[in-house]
Amino acid sequence: MPSILRKLIGLVVFLLLWEAASRSGLVQATYVPPPSVVLVKFAGLFGNPQFLTDVVSTLLSWVIALGLATLIGVPLGLLLGGVRLLRTVSSTIVEFLRPLPSVALIPLVISVLGSGAQTKIALATFAALWPVLFNTIYALHEVDPQLVDTARSFRVSRLRRLTGVTLPSIAPFVLTGVRFSASVALIVLVSTEFLTGGTIGLGQFVYTWGSSAGRMDMVLAGTVFAGLFGYLVNIGFVAAQRRWLVWAPAGGAM
Amino acid sequence: MTENMLEVTGLGHVYRAKEQTHTAFGDISFAVDRGEIVCIVGPSGCGKSTLLRCLSGLLRPTSGTVSLHGTEVTEVPDELAMVFQDYSRSLFPWRTVAGNIEFPLRGRELSKAQRRERVEEALSWVGLSGAATKYPWQLSGGMQQRVAIARALAYRPMLMLMDEPFASVDAQTRAELEDLVLQVRAEHEMTVLLVTHDVDESVYLGDRVLVLSKSPASVVETLSVDLPAPRDQIGTRGAEEFVRLRTEVAQRIRNTAPTS
Numbered sequence: 384m385p386s387i388l389r390k391l392i393g394l395v396v397f398l399l400l401w402e403a404a405s406r407s408g409l410v411q412a413t414y415v416p417p418p419s420v421v422l423v424k425f426a427g428l429f430g431n432p433q434f435l436t437d438v439v440s441t442l443l444s445w446v447i448a449l450g451l452a453t454l455i456g457v458p459l460g461l462l463l464g465g466v467r468l469l470r471t472v473s474s475t476i477v478e479f480l481r482p483l484p485s486v487a488l489i490p491l492v493i494s495v496l497g498s499g500a501q502t503k504i505a506l507a508t509f510a511a512l513w514p515v516l517f518n519t520i521y522a523l524h525e526v527d528p529q530l531v532d533t534a535r536s537f538r539v540s541r542l543r544r545l546t547g548v549t550l551p552s553i554a555p556f557v558l559t560g561v562r563f564s565a566s567v568a569l570i571v572l573v574s575t576e577f578l579t580g581g582t583i584g585l586g587q588f589v590y591t592w593g594s595s596a597g598r599m600d601m602v603l604a605g606t607v608f609a610g611l612f613g614y615l616v617n618i619g620f621v622a623a624q625r626r627w628l629v630w631a632p633a634g635g636a637m
Numbered sequence: 638m639t640e641n642m643l644e645v646t647g648l649g650h651v652y653r654a655k656e657q658t659h660t661a662f663g664d665i666s667f668a669v670d671r672g673e674i675v676c677i678v679g680p681s682g683c684g685k686s687t688l689l690r691c692l693s694g695l696l697r698p699t700s701g702t703v704s705l706h707g708t709e710v711t712e713v714p715d716e717l718a719m720v721f722q723d724y725s726r727s728l729f730p731w732r733t734v735a736g737n738i739e740f741p742l743r744g745r746e747l748s749k750a751q752r753r754e755r756v757e758e759a760l761s762w763v764g765l766s767g768a769a770t771k772y773p774w775q776l777s778g779g780m781q782q783r784v785a786i787a788r789a790l791a792y793r794p795m796l797m798l799m800d801e802p803f804a805s806v807d808a809q810t811r812a813e814l815e816d817l818v819l820q821v822r823a824e825h826e827m828t829v830l831l832v833t834h835d836v837d838e839s840v841y842l843g844d845r846v847l848v849l850s851k852s853p854a855s856v857v858e859t860l861s862v863d864l865p866a867p868r869d870q871i872g873t874r875g876a877e878e879f880v881r882l883r884t885e886v887a888q889r890i891r892n893t894a895p896t897s
Contacts, residue, residue, distance in 0.1 A: 529726040536693055536719040537741030537792060547740060551731045630730035630774060 416600040424604035434588060438608070441572055441585040444504050448568045451504070452511035453561055460519025461549075470520075485510040485571045489578055498582060503575040510571040511564035518560030522553035555624065555631035562620040566613050573609060585609055642828055643669040643692070643796060648701035649853075650687055661687040663853035665701070671795075674822055674829040676839035679849030680890055685832045688854075689800045692830070693719050705796065718794035722801040724781040728773040728788075734760070735769040738788045745792075759791035762824075763817060779810030783817070790821060799831040803838070812870050815842055819868060836890065840882045841868060848886060850893040858889045 398418045404410050405417035428434045463470045463477075485506045496502045526549055534544045576586025585605060592601035624631075648665040651658050661684035669675050679685055690696040692703055694713040703710040705717070718741075721727040728737050738756045747755070760766050763783040773781050782802060789797055799818075803811040815838060822829055833839050839846045840862055848858040862882060864873055873879055 527726050529721060529723060530729065532690075532695055533719070533721065533727040534741075535695055536713055536717070537744070538713050538715060539741060539744055543744070548729070551729070554731075628731075630772060 413597075414599055416603065420600050421603045421607060424600045425607050428604055428608065434605070437584050437588040440500065440583045441569075441576065442612075444500055444507065444572055444584070445565075445568055448504050448507035448511055448572065449561065449565055451508045452515050452564050452568065453557075455508070456512050456515030456560070456564075457519050457557060460516045461523065461545075463516070464520035464523035481513050486574050486578065489575060493579065498579055500582075502579065503572050503582070503584065506575050507568040507571040511568040514563040514567065515557065515560040518556045518563075519553060522556030523549070525556070526552040555628045558620065558624055558628065562617065565616050565620065569609065569613055569616075641668050642671045642673075642706065643830070644704045644707075645692065646702050646704075648688070648691060648698050648703060650684070650691055650696070651699045660853035662849070662855065664855050665849075667847055667856055667859065669796075669828060669830055671828055672822070672826055673844045674818070674831065674842055675845050675847060676843035677830070677832045677847045677849060678834065678836060678839045678886060678890060679854055680851045680893060681834055683849050683852045683854040685834075685849065685854075686800055688849075689719070689798050689830075689832055693717060693798050716795040718789035718792045718797050720782075720785050720789050720797065720799045720802045722804050724778065724785045724805070725773070727785055728781055730772065730774055732772075733769065734765065734771050734773065734776070734784050737773065737784060738791050741788065741792050755791045755793075759787040762790055762821065763787040777810075779806045779814065782806060782810075782814060786814070786817065786821075790825070794827070796828045796830065799829065801832055801834065804834070811838075816868075816870065818842060819866075823867070836883050836887045837874065840864075840879060840886060841870075841873060846882075846886055848889045848893070857893055858886075860885060 401415075402417045402419060405412050405415055463473060488506060488509070489502075492502050492505055496505060530548055530552065531544065534548050539547065572584065573586035573589070576582050576584030577590045578586075585608070589602050589605045592598045592605070645668070646666050649663050650661045652661060665688065667675075677685060677688070687696065691698040692710070694703075694710045694717070697711075705714050708714075729740065732740060735756050738759055739752050742752045742755060756769070757766070760769055763786055765780060765783055765787065768776060768780065768784075773784060776784065782805075786802070802818075803814050806814065818829060818831070819842065821827055829842075831839075831842060843862050846860045846862060847856050848860070849855070850857045860882060864876065864878055864882075
């Protein structure tokens, strides 16, 4: 049996159990509608202009936040990982900032940036920064000194050692960090949209249908979309790793 | 054509870590002539690798001097190339075989066409012309070490430093690579300084063999190897003189090893 079919068995069993639980009245169908209903609603979402606006807003913000987190996290990681003094000086503040839940920062960020898309982008960037940053720092310590020595023995300049030896060496770890950040960013975006009234986005879509309309079928349809998106992104990252970083053992930190 | 190429005077290196110090070697002096193959042997842990790192300018020695063509080595000199023992950690896995050989050449004033020519030439010298577009991890260990040697050759160094280059390959490959070094020296007038722990190898390859004492090491013996060229894996190794020399080297190493 092809492995793709075997992988689908778990999903099918899950959907059947859900369907049975909902149909038999084990759970109230108003709160947890069966998948047959949810999936039909899900298909219908793509003809729903409000939903499409929300999705575009969330996905665009996601791309921006993840891009910013990578553009900030990698150079910052190189600096903190490469310069001992900077690492020592920054360690307290980094360890203080890292565990802060982004969602708790919503009121503060709204009062500074307003309630537009910039707020959720800022919060998602903040949350997505850490996996990229820490994986970069970690990867820098894992760069094989023998490779660096080899480059030095051929008088390769500092700059070309950075671009030609260090960056390729850390790439697998950084990609793993970005992959992790991708789901963190999505979670923070949807949460922020959910908790911030009068915005657009997938989180607001779920909030509106859930809290004011009590339409759990629409809520679950939106949730299925978010889940499916996260799943496809992850597959994309794994494929990118296989395609461009064949030489590296899979995985990395985090 | 004898001319002092490399001169090492009173070289010593001490590692300091917090309150502990470890003397890798204390006082090493020797010279290498142009075109020579000099092999350095010694008991394990006598600081041979540290010595090569100091000679190559990768590491500043704590005492003594290294001069190449009369100029003191304070950074990695231009005319030098190194081949490390662990080929799998000295080839860049994200570059192809050709990419690995070309990488050091980009710092030199060569056009793209010239670089490509050198890569092709070096690959043909080591018999790997067909592997240019492969990745190092797709090759066997012996082939990978050939790539590392080709990379050093393409760089056109005057002096090639080799740190136990054949310690991680099987016996058959080892013999092939040893002959490759001899052939390269003959065809390209290269000077080679090779560190090994294999007594037979040092005699087979060397014009001279330097025997180091146990740590902190110094040169306890310099033997001239008067075996006829070209050397031959079977003929040379069976010669009476070869057996006499290898016994002498082995004895010197045993006498210097810690009595336990």
